[in-house]
Amino acid sequence: MYLRDHELGAHAGVRAFERAARSHRSRPWGSDLAQLAAQVREDLRTERRILRSARVRRHRIAPIGVAIGERLGRLKGNGAVLRRSPTTDLVELEALLTMVRAKRTGWRALQVAEAVDGIDLETLVRRAEAQERRLVRAHEQAAARAIGRR
Numbered sequence: 172m173y174l175r176d177h178e179l180g181a182h183a184g185v186r187a188f189e190r191a192a193r194s195h196r197s198r199p200w201g202s203d204l205a206q207l208a209a210q211v212r213e214d215l216r217t218e219r220r221i222l223r224s225a226r227v228r229r230h231r232i233a234p235i236g237v238a239i240g241e242r243l244g245r246l247k248g249n250g251a252v253l254r255r256s257p258t259t260d261l262v263e264l265e266a267l268l269t270m271v272r273a274k275r276t277g278w279r280a281l282q283v284a285e286a287v288d289g290i291d292l293e294t295l296v297r298r299a300e301a302q303e304r305r306l307v308r309a310h311e312q313a314a315a316r317a318i319g320r321r
Contacts, residue, residue, distance in 0.1 A: 173277075173280075174218075174222055174225060175227060175228075177218060177274070178215070178218040178222055180273060180274070180277075181214055182215060184211050184215070185208070187270060188204065188208040188211045188270075191267060192205045192208040195260060195263070198309075200309035204267075204309065207302055207305060207306070210298065214298075217290065220290065221281075221287055224288070224289060224290075257316070258317045260316070264309055264313050268303065268306045271302045271303050271306060272303060275299035275300060278292050278295040279292075279296050282296060
């Protein structure tokens with residue numbers, strides 16, 4: 172169940188990173204998000220490899236629920252009808268940070284439990300830490316832009 176849930180989270184992460192990479196394209200951190208989206212897609216492939224090696228079936232219907240939930244989440248009011256709110260970037264980056272932190276702790280849990288063979292979990296943990304550092308920098312830039320004193 173744990174492996175399946177993390178694979179589902181990785182699927183949600185891919186959708187969130189791809190959408191954020193598109194919507195933040197013109198921001199100073201836009202190229203970082205595009206690179207991170209590619210890495211997150213790679214991480215999803217790794218999650219699926221882990222499931223296959225453990226002979227665990229993937230969720231079949233749950234990814235549809237993830238897609239629907241992600242779309243519904245975009246309907247929230249943000250105080251701006253025709254454009255993005257200045258704080259939308261900030262909130263999106265916070266969500267991406269939460270996803271990367273969950274992924275990092277998941278890789279680490281598998282590592283300390285010695286639950287997976289043939290996957291370099293230490294490298295995955297370090298990569299997630301690097302992803303987190305890049306997102307923190309983007310978040311700081313977005314905070315200065317959205318809520319900083321002008």
